[in-house]
Amino acid sequence: MSEVIHAGQQDDHHDDHHDHGPDKGLARWLFTTNHKDIGTLYLWFSFAMFLVGGVMALVIRTELFQPGLQFVNPEFFNQMTTNHGLIMVFGAIMPAFVGLANWLVPMQVGAPDMALPRMNNLSFWILPFAFGIMISTLFMEGGGPNFGWTFYAPLSTTYAPDSVTFFIFAVHLMGASSIMGSINIIATILNMRAPGMTLMKMPLFIWTWLITAYLLIAVMPVLAGAVTMMLFDIHFGTSFFNAAGGGDPVMFQHIFWFFGHPEVYIMILPAFGVISHIIPAFARKTLFGYDSMVYAVASIAFLSFIVWAHHMFTVGMPLAGQLFFMYTTMLIAIPTGVKVFNWTATMWRGSMTFETPMLFAIAFVVLFTIGGFSGLMLAITPVDYQYHDTYFVVAHFHYVLVPGALFSIIAAVYFWFPKWTGKMYNETLGKLHFWLSFIGVNITFFPQHFSGLAGMPRRIPDYPLQFADFNMVSSVGAFIFGFSQLFFLYVIIHGIRSGTPAKARAWEGAKGLEWTLPSPAPYHSFTHPPKVTDEEVHA
C-alpha cells in the first residue's frame, strides 16, 4: 500500500475508485468482472456440484450395499453413474481449478486482475445454465443420459433417450466456458507478469495452469466435434458412428479419448502445482528440482496426446497399435515419478509441521502414487484385458481423482483460505476433516481394487455374491467420506465467521507474491507491479 500513498495527487482519483470496492447485493455477483469474486463464484459453484454429484454417488453405493435390487431400478442406476461422472468431472473438479486460477493467477504473477475480465464473467455464468440443462434431463420423459460419462456410440446415439440432445447442448456450453477460461488464463500469464518474473521464475501453480490451459484449448474443440457428430447422427440422418450406414462406432472412441486423455491431465496438472507450493511451505525448504518439475509437467502434457487408445485395448486393434499405446503409456511413469521423487526430496531434511494443508498434500502424494501404480499396471496391455472395465479401473481413477485432484483442491482451500478471507480456520477442525476424509476415501476405494481383480465389472446395478463383502465395506466408506465433506463446509463457514485474523504471510514458510499482499487481499490485487525478489519467487 505504501506505493499508493506515495503515488501523488494525480493518481488519487484513480485510487479512490479502487478503494470503494464491490457493488452491493446480487448485482455484485451477476455483473462482477473481479477475479476474486469470479473465483469465489467458481469455487462455491463447484462445491455445490460436488454435493450433487456426491449424492448421486451415494445413491450408487446404497444400491450396491447388498446384492439384489433394493432401491433403484437399473435404468435409473445408469443415469446415476453417468451423471455422477459428468458432474464430478465437468462440474466439480474442473470449475474448482478454474476458481483457484482466478483467485491465484493475478496475485501470483503480480497483476491487478485477469486480462479479460468481462469474458471471465461470461465463462462463469455459462456454467449454471449448462448444468441446469443437464440436471433437468433427469426429470424429462425417458430419463437423462444413461450411457456412461464416456457416452460411447451407438448407446448414446441410436439407443439414447430423447434427452440426449439437451445433454449435447450442455456439453457444448461447458466446452465454451472452458475455452474462454483458458484463453483468459493464458492471456493473463503471458502478458501481465510483474517485471522480472521470467518464465522460469513463475510459481509452479502458474506453470501447471499455463500448460493445462493449452491442453484445454487443444481438446475441448475435439469434444465439441464428437458431440456435434452425435447430434447429426441422431437428428440429421448421418452415419458417423452407425455401422449400418457405413460409419464406425470405434471412431467415436478414438475421438472421445483423444479429448479424454488430455482431459484426465487437465484435472491433475493444476493439482501438481498446488502441491508444489504447499510442501515447500510446511517443510520450510525450497522446492527440490524446480526446472525438472516444469519439464516433467510439459512432458506429461505432450505424452497425453499420444496415449489415448490405452482406454480401448479391448476394442480390437492391430498388434502394432497395441504395442505403441502400451509403450507410450508406460513412458508417462517417468515424468510422474520425477515429480513424486522431487516432492519427497523437498520434504527430506526439511523442518516440517503438519497443518491441515500439509496433511492433505502428503496424503495426495501417497495416494496419488498408489493411483499411479495401478495406472502403470493398466498400461500393460495383456494384463489390461483382465482389468479393463472392472472395478480395478474404478479404483484406479478414483484414487487419482479423489485423493488426487480433490485432495489438492481441499489442500489449496485451507492453504489460501487466510489470504482470501483474512481469517484463520480452526486447525483442530481442519485436522479432523482431514482424518475423516483420509479414512473414508481409503475404505471406499481400496477394496474396489480387490473386487475388480476378482472380476466385478463396472457400471452394474447388481453383482454376483462373491463381491458382496467388499461392496458393503466400500459403501460404508462412501458414507463416511460423503458426510465428512459436509463437515468441510462447516469448517469453512466457521472459519469465515469466527476465525482469528490472519497475518499477511499466514504461513511462515510460504513464498510467493500473494503473501506480500495483506490478508484479506485487496479487491484489486496489485495496482502497481510488485518488485520480484529471489526471496519470493524461484531463483
Place this chain on the structure above:
Amino acid sequence: MKQRISLAGGLLSLLMAGVATADELNLRPGVTDISQQVYDLHMIILVICVFIGIAVFGVMFWSVIHHRRSAGYEAAKFHESTKLELAWTIVPTLILIGMAIPATQVLVAMYDTGGEDMTVEVRGYQWKWQYKYLDDDYNNTFSFFSNMATTQDEIQNRSAKGENYLLEVDNPLRIPSNRKVRFLVTSEDVIHAWWVPDFGIKRDAVPGMLNELWTVVEEPGIYRGQCTELCGKDHGFMPVVVEVMEEADFDAWYAEEVANESVRQEALSKTFTHEELMEQGEEVYGTFCASCHQPNGQGLPPVFPSLVGSPYIVGPRDDHIKMVIEGVPGTAMQAFGRQLDAAQLAAVVHYERHSWGNDSDDITQPRDVIELSGE
C-alpha cells in the same frame, strides 16, 4: 532397529502371500496357458510396484518422523542435485524396459491366431449372447441364444439367491477341451464385451466389426464371466457361461444338436394348434420380450410401450408380424427376424395377440411369417 525391519519385512511378505492366494483379493490364474502367463505378468508388475512404493513411502515417512520442527530439526538448504535427478530418471526407465519385454512377449502370444480347430461366432444383443457354430457341413445354421437364468424373484429379493446368482444361463456355450477354438466377436446393436476371466480373454463386441479371439482349455468345467461394456438397462444381467466338455462328450453333443437342427427346420412347415402356439409363444416371450415389455405386457412407457391394446395388436396381423421381423429403427425394438425362426416368431405373435386381454380372432402359423419375410 534391524530386528524391527526384518519383522516388518516378514509380516509384509506374509501379507502379500495371503493376498496372492486369496480368491477374493487377487486376479485368478485361470485355466489356460495364456491366463497363467497373464497372471504371472500381473504378479511381476504388482510386486515391482509394491517394492517401489515401500521404498518411496519409506523415505517419505522416515522424513516425516525425523525431519519435523517439533523434533527440533533445522531445514537444510539444498534444492537440486543433477546426479540424483538423472538417477531417478534413468532407473525407472530401465525398470519400465524390464516390464515391457515380458509384456510384449505375452501380447504377441495372445495374437497368435490361426490354426484353429473350430470357430464360434459370438454375437452380443441387448441383453443376451448368441453363439453360432461356424461349420460348412451344416450350412452354419446351428446357433442358439444364451440368456441369464437367474430369476426376477432372486434379483428383487423375493427368494434366496442361488450360488451362481447372475452368473447362470439357460444355454451355455459348449466347447471341447484341448482344441483351439477361435471366437469371432461382434454385436447386433450396441457395444458389449465378452469376457471369460479364467481364459484370460476379453474383447469388445462392436456392431459392424468382427473381433478375433482364441483359447485352448485343458480342464473341462464350467467357466463364468459377465458382459463388461455398458450396454444399456440390463448390462449387469448378461452373463457369459462356457462349458468346456471332454472332446468325446462334445462331439456326441454336437452331433445330436445338429440332428435336432433338422427337426427344427421341419417345424417351419407344420401347422400348430392354438394351445401349442400359446405354449411356445409364452416361452419365447419370456426369453426375448419380457425384459422390456414386461411379463404382464404393460411395458415401461414411454421407452418400452405397453402391448395391451397396442395399435399393432388391435390392427392387421401382418403389420404386427412385419414389425416384429424388422424391428422399429431408431428405437430399442430389435429386428427379431434375425434372432428367431419362423416357428418362434409365429408363436410369439400369436401369444401376444391372445394374452393380457388382447383377443384377436386370428391364428398365426410359421408359413404366414415365411410369406411376409420373403418379401
